[in-house]
Amino acid sequence: MAMNLIKTKKRIMRAIPAFLNSIIKLAVVLFILFPFYWMIITSFKPYAETILMPPTFWPKTFTLSAYTSIFNEMNLGIYLKNSIIITLAIIALQIPIMVPAAYAFAKYKFPGHKLMFGIVLVAFMIPGQVTFIPVYFLMARLGILNTLLPQILPFGANAFGIFLLRQNFMQIPDEIIEAARLDNASELKIMFRLMLPMSKATMITLAMFSFISHWNSYFWPLVMTQSEKVRPLTIAIEKLKDVELGISWNILMAGNVLLVFPIIIIFMFASKKIVRAFAYKGMK
Amino acid sequence: MKNKGVGKKKSKRNMNLLTPYVMVTPAMCFLIIFTLYPMINLIYLSFFTFKLARPDLKTWVGLLNYKFLLFVKEDFVIALKNTAVYTVAVVFFLILFAVLFAMWLEKDTKLNSFAQRAIFTPHLVAMISCGMIWSWIMDEKGLFNAVLSFFQLPGLRWLNSSATAMISIVIVSVWKSLGYYTLIVISALKSIPTEIFEAAELDNTNGFRKFFKITIPMLSPQLFFLLIVITINSFKVFDTVRTMTGGGPGNSTNVISYYIYHYVFNNNQMGIATSAGVVLMGILMIMTIFYFKAVGKKVYYQ
Numbered sequence A: 001m002a003m004n005l006i007k008t009k010k011r012i013m014r015a016i017p018a019f020l021n022s023i024i025k026l027a028v029v030l031f032i033l034f035p036f037y038w039m040i041i042t043s044f045k046p047y048a049e050t051i052l053m054p055p056t057f058w059p060k061t062f063t064l065s066a067y068t069s070i071f072n073e074m075n076l077g078i079y080l081k082n083s084i085i086i087t088l089a090i091i092a093l094q095i096p097i098m099v100p101a102a103y104a105f106a107k108y109k110f111p112g113h114k115l116m117f118g119i120v121l122v123a124f125m126i127p128g129q130v131t132f133i134p135v136y137f138l139m140a141r142l143g144i145l146n147t148l149l150p151q152i153l154p155f156g157a158n159a160f161g162i163f164l165l166r167q168n169f170m171q172i173p174d175e176i177i178e179a180a181r182l183d184n185a186s187e188l189k190i191m192f193r194l195m196l197p198m199s200k201a202t203m204i205t206l207a208m209f210s211f212i213s214h215w216n217s218y219f220w221p222l223v224m225t226q227s228e229k230v231r232p233l234t235i236a237i238e239k240l241k242d243v244e245l246g247i248s249w250n251i252l253m254a255g256n257v258l259l260v261f262p263i264i265i266i267f268m269f270a271s272k273k274i275v276r277a278f279a280y281k282g283m284k
Numbered sequence B: 001m002k003n004k005g006v007g008k009k010k011s012k013r014n015m016n017l018l019t020p021y022v023m024v025t026p027a028m029c030f031l032i033i034f035t036l037y038p039m040i041n042l043i044y045l046s047f048f049t050f051k052l053a054r055p056d057l058k059t060w061v062g063l064l065n066y067k068f069l070l071f072v073k074e075d076f077v078i079a080l081k082n083t084a085v086y087t088v089a090v091v092f093f094l095i096l097f098a099v100l101f102a103m104w105l106e107k108d109t110k111l112n113s114f115a116q117r118a119i120f121t122p123h124l125v126a127m128i129s130c131g132m133i134w135s136w137i138m139d140e141k142g143l144f145n146a147v148l149s150f151f152q153l154p155g156l157r158w159l160n161s162s163a164t165a166m167i168s169i170v171i172v173s174v175w176k177s178l179g180y181y182t183l184i185v186i187s188a189l190k191s192i193p194t195e196i197f198e199a200a201e202l203d204n205t206n207g208f209r210k211f212f213k214i215t216i217p218m219l220s221p222q223l224f225f226l227l228i229v230i231t232i233n234s235f236k237v238f239d240t241v242r243t244m245t246g247g248g249p250g251n252s253t254n255v256i257s258y259y260i261y262h263y264v265f266n267n268n269q270m271g272i273a274t275s276a277g278v279v280l281m282g283i284l285m286i287m288t289i290f291y292f293k294a295v296g297k298k299v300y301y302q
Helices: A002-043 A065-073 A076-107 A113-125 A128-142 A159-170 A174-182 A187-198 A200-215 A219-224 A233-239 A249-283 B010-045 B064-072 B075-105 B110-124 B127-137 B143-150 B165-190 B194-202 B207-235 B239-245 B256-265 B270-297
Strands: none
Touching: A002 A249, A002 B110, A002 B127, A002 B165, A065 A249, A076 A113, A076 A159, A076 A187, A076 A200, A076 A233, A076 B010, A113 A159, A113 B010, A113 B270, A128 A219, A128 B010, A128 B256, A128 B270, A159 A200, A159 B010, A174 A187, A187 A200, A200 A249, A219 A233, A219 B256, A233 A249, A233 B127, A249 B110, A249 B127, A249 B165, B010 B270, B064 B075, B064 B270, B075 B110, B075 B165, B075 B207, B075 B256, B075 B270, B110 B165, B127 B143, B127 B165, B127 B239, B165 B207, B165 B239, B194 B207, B207 B270, B239 B256, B256 B270
C-alpha cells in the first residue's frame, strides 16, 4: 500500500514539470500569435474603441464598418485582380523555363555548364534592391512601365527553383532516361512526361513558394509602378497608412486581414507540407 | 557522359550536342537580362550623375559618387553602421532563440508539432503586414504602452524615438523569422546520431556539458550556414523600415536598401543611389562566396 502511494506520488511529481512545460509552451505560442489576434479584433472595432485606454481585448461594439469603408472608398477589385494575375503569370512563366534548364544541369555535361550554373547561383543571391534601377530604365525604354509586365518578366527564371529541381532530377536514375530514349521518346517528352511527374512534390512546393513570395512582395511593385491601375494589393494596403489626419487603425488592420487571409487559408490546409518544405529549403 | 547511340546519323549527333544549350537558353536569357546585365549596368551608371526621369542626360564624374558616399556625406556611413547594428542584433537573437526553441520543441509530440507550426506562421505573412501590425502595437497609444501603464510604468516612444526605433525593428524581424530558423535547427538536431547522446548518458554527463560539448559542436556547420543566410537577408531589410519608421527618427533606422530607395525617389540623385547599390552588391557578393563555401563544407564531422 505504502509502496503504491510512494509510486503514485513519484509519478505525480514527475508529471507536474511536464504539465508546467506544456502550459508554458502554450503560453509562448499564444504570445507569438497574439499580434495576429490583435490585428483581427482591431479590424472589427469602431475607430473610437481602437484608441480606448485601457484597450479592450474583445470588441465591445462589433462592427464591419472598417471593411465596408475599404470596399467603398478603395477600388479593391483592381488591386486584387493585379495581385492574382501577377502571381499566377509568374508561376506559369517559371515552369516551362525552369524545367528544361534544371534537366540540362542535372543530366548533361556540356562545355560552359559550370559558368552558366554559376550565373544561376549569383541570381539566387542578388536581390531586387540591387537590380531595380537598371531594370526600371530597361522597362521605361521598352515602354511597358504602365503594364503588369515589369512585375512579371524579371521573375521568369526562378534561380532557386532551377537549383532545387536540379537536385531532384539528379536523384532520378539515368537508366530510366536511357530506356525512354531507346523507345525513341523525345527529350521534351522525357522532361514533361517522365521527369516532371516524378518531381511532383517539388513542383508543388516551388509553385507555393512563388505564390507566397510574390503575393507578399512589396519592394518590387513599389519601385516599378507609377499608376494605380497596375499596383498590387500590398501597395494598396500600405497606402491606407498615408492618411493626413492620423491613422485609422481599424481600417488599416482590416486591409491587412484581407492581405493575409489567402496565405493563412493555404497554410491551414497544407501546414504540414509547407513546414516540411521550408525546413528542407533551409537545409539546402 | 552518356552513350550517344552508336551508328546514329551525324546530324542527329550534332543535335544531341546542342540539346542542353537549347534547354538552358530561355533561363539564361532571363537571368542575363534581369540579373547579370543590371549588375554590370549598375556599376556603369555609378560613374555618372543624372536624374531618374532623364537617364540620357548623364554626366561622367568618375569615382566622385563614391568619394561623396564614403567621405563627404555622413548619411551613408550612418546607413552602413545601422545595417551592421541591425544585422548583428538579428543574427544574435535569431540564432540564440532558434537553438533554444529547437531544443524545447524538438521531441515528436502533438503539442510540439502544433507549436512549431504556430510559431512558423509569421514567416508566411507579408513583411509589410507584420510591420503595420507591430506599428499599431508599438504606437504611443498602442498595446505595449497600455500594458506598461497598467503596471504603473511610463510609456515608451518605441518607433518615434531614435533610442528605441532600431530595437523595435529588430524585435519584429526576430519575431517574424524565429519559427523558420527554429525548424531548420530542429532538422539539424534530428540529424545528430543518437548514439553520441546515449554514450554521454552512460558517462553521466550533465545537461549543460552535453549542450556545450555535443549539441553545439555537432550543430556548428549548420549554425555557420544560418549565420551567413541571416546576414545576407539582413542586408536586404527594407519593408519594415519603410512601413514602420521611414528610416527615422533622424537617420536612426536608415539602412542601405532604404538609403538607395530614398536617393532614387525622394532625393532624385541617381549617382548616389547607384553607387550605394554597388556597395550593397559588393557586400552581398562577398557573403555569397562565404555561403557557397559553407554549403560545400556542410558535412558532418563523424
